[in-house]
Amino acid sequence: MRKVVECDVAVIGLGAAGITAALVAATHNLSTVILTRGYGATALSSGCLDVMGYLNNKMCSNPINCIKELVSSNGHHPYTITSKLGGGVTTAIRSALQFMLKFLDGLYIRPHNGDLQNLKVLTYYGSPRPTAYIQKSMRYASTDELTQFRNVVMVGIKNLGDVDPNLTATVAEKVLGLRITTTAIDLSLSTLQSQVVVSKLLSTNGKFKILLEQLMRVVRSYTADVILLPAILSSDPSEMNFQLMELEEKLKVPVSELPSPPPSVPGLRLMNKLLSILRHLNIPIYFCSSTKATVTGNRCSEVRCTLGIGEDYEIIVRAKNYVLATGDILSGGIVDEGDLLCSHYVEPVLGLRVHVPSNIYMCRGSSLFDPESCPLSEIGVEFDEYLRPYSSSGSVLENVYVAGSILSKYNYVTERSGLGVAIVTGYYAGLQASRV
Numbered sequence: 266m267r268k269v270v271e272c273d274v275a276v277i278g279l280g281a282a283g284i285t286a287a288l289v290a291a292t293h294n295l296s297t298v299i300l301t302r303g304y305g306a307t308a309l310s311s312g313c314l315d316v317m318g319y320l321n322n323k324m325c326s327n328p329i330n331c332i333k334e335l336v337s338s339n340g341h342h343p344y345t346i347t348s349k350l351g352g353g354v355t356t357a358i359r360s361a362l363q364f365m366l367k368f369l370d371g372l373y374i375r376p377h378n379g380d381l382q383n384l385k386v387l388t389y390y391g392s393p394r395p396t397a398y399i400q401k402s403m404r405y406a407s408t409d410e411l412t413q414f415r416n417v418v419m420v421g422i423k424n425l426g427d428v429d430p431n432l433t434a435t436v437a438e439k440v441l442g443l444r445i446t447t448t449a450i451d452l453s454l455s456t457l458q459s460q461v462v463v464s465k466l467l468s469t470n471g472k473f474k475i476l477l478e479q480l481m482r483v484v485r486s487y488t489a490d491v492i493l494l495p496a497i498l499s500s501d502p503s504e505m506n507f508q509l510m511e512l513e514e515k516l517k518v519p520v521s522e523l524p525s526p527p528p529s530v531p532g533l534r535l536m537n538k539l540l541s542i543l544r545h546l547n548i549p550i551y552f553c554s555s556t557k558a559t560v561t562g563n564r565c566s567e568v569r570c571t572l573g574i575g576e577d578y579e580i581i582v583r584a585k586n587y588v589l590a591t592g593d594i595l596s597g598g599i600v601d602e603g604d605l606l607c608s609h610y611v612e613p614v615l616g617l618r619v620h621v622p623s624n625i626y627m628c629r630g631s632s633l634f635d636p637e638s639c640p641l642s643e644i645g646v647e648f649d650e651y652l653r654p655y656s657s658s659g660s661v662l663e664n665v666y667v668a669g670s671i672l673s674k675y676n677y678v679t680e681r682s683g684l685g686v687a688i689v690t691g692y693y694a695g696l697q698a699s700r701v
């Protein structure tokens with residue numbers, strides 16, 4: 266069976282970049298569809314929205330200032346291109362982030378006076394993480410906030426596998442000079458569980474009441490001024506707010522989650538929030554087992570999406586403009602079609618030109634996991650000053666815009682710029698695609 270869908274803008278990819286682009290197009294009253302294979306990296310993330318955490322291995326206290334410095338020395342970075350499109354670094358980056366944060370209101374804390382500073386958030390490793398926006402449930406997790414409390418108590422949970430409060434406390438004391446008391450509570454988990462499972466049990470299994478009772482005992486026994494928890498509150502944003510309110514009302518002390526390792530509840534929470542916004546705006550999402558575009562001359566004429574595995578059901582999407590936001594090598598935006606001896610990186614939907622950093626062929630053994638000597642995230646498609654990609658023959662595709670981690674020439678792992686670049690490039694790719 267075949268169905269033809271005609272629309273103004275077709276977005277390929279359901280990560281933060283694709284969703285931002287789709288929201289931009291939909292808010293311009295354009296008919297918009299999303300084609301995707303899966304949910305992308307959002308749910309894997311810590312839920313902290315990084316904009317620019319490090320420049321040249323130095324921690325950035327103000328992401329905008331770091332991006333200004335970056336733009337003056339790197340003409341190809343996605344932030345450089347988007348800054349030109351948006352009328353300068355400050356306006357360009359702020360407009361894009363504010364567009365998205367309007368949708369995420371209630372989940373994220375906005376910076377005071379609109380001034381964007383990195384927060385140093387305590388991680389489960391005990392080390393600080395520079396990030397621009399944190400979820401409400403983490404609002405006391407920054408090192409600046411924590412130093413104001415006399416008695417910080419971090420609560421572990423028996424049989425919760427992801428987090429070890431003693432490790433967090435030991436490293437936090439060494440690295441940050443933070444004194445943290447640790448204790449553990451028992452939610453009667455019979456086997457080792459992840460934070461995602463515990464979060465679900467709290468919502469469905471009556472374990473929230475046990476959590477509350479146990480935390481009341483902790484507050485009394487340790488005269489805690491603030492309670493730090495692993496990220497186990499609900500992955501549903503409204504329910505999380507309700508749980509947080511109830512905890513703080515009954516415990517009479519602030520409660521804060523810490524960012525957690527993947528797959529993380531705050532990452533899922535962000536993804537759930539984004540999906541609810543797409544539903545609210547009636548943006549259709551088609552899940553495709555394969556996606557293939559047809560290019561005629563310098564334009565994409567259609568994208569074919571096969572639904573389900575082995576099913577003979579195809580959606581043919583014909584749009585005026587397309588946004589390709591299929592992620593990096595981890596999400597399938599770039600694929601290695603080489604053999605054991607030699608890698609051959611391709612972009613599978615449109616067959617675009619792929620940039621491969623010269624040192625990528627050094628990726629062997631333990632260096633595979635070092636984002637500096639093996640910059641896998643820098644492999645990506647090449648793009649012009651309007652975020653349009655180049656075909657394999659070198660010509661610009663005129664009605665296609667690219668966004669997010671499929672872009673080459675930046676390293677979100679070393680920069681800590683992942684969701685920031687995805688949202689900012691998604692915003693400008695969406696604006697470009699909305700000129701129909």
Ligand SMILES: Cc1cc2nc3c(=O)[nH]c(=O)nc-3n(C[C@H](O)[C@H](O)[C@H](O)COP(=O)(O)OP(=O)(O)OC[C@H]3O[C@@H](n4cnc5c(N)ncnc54)[C@H](O)[C@@H]3O)c2cc1C
Nearest residue numbers: 278279280281282302303305306311315592669670683684
């Ligand atoms: C483990 C992990 C933790 C991270 N933690 C953080 C963090 O805490 N903070 C932060 O800011 N950043 C973090 N990042 C980085 C950040 O998550 C990513 O940079 C960002 O989410 C990328 O968004 P994207 O939309 O470009 O791509 P993705 O989120 O990867 O989305 C790509 C989308 O394209 C779809 N797709 C792929 N191929 C096809 C195809 N052929 N046809 C159709 N659809 C396709 C995928 O299914 C997916 O929906 C983390 C990354 C990882 C991997």
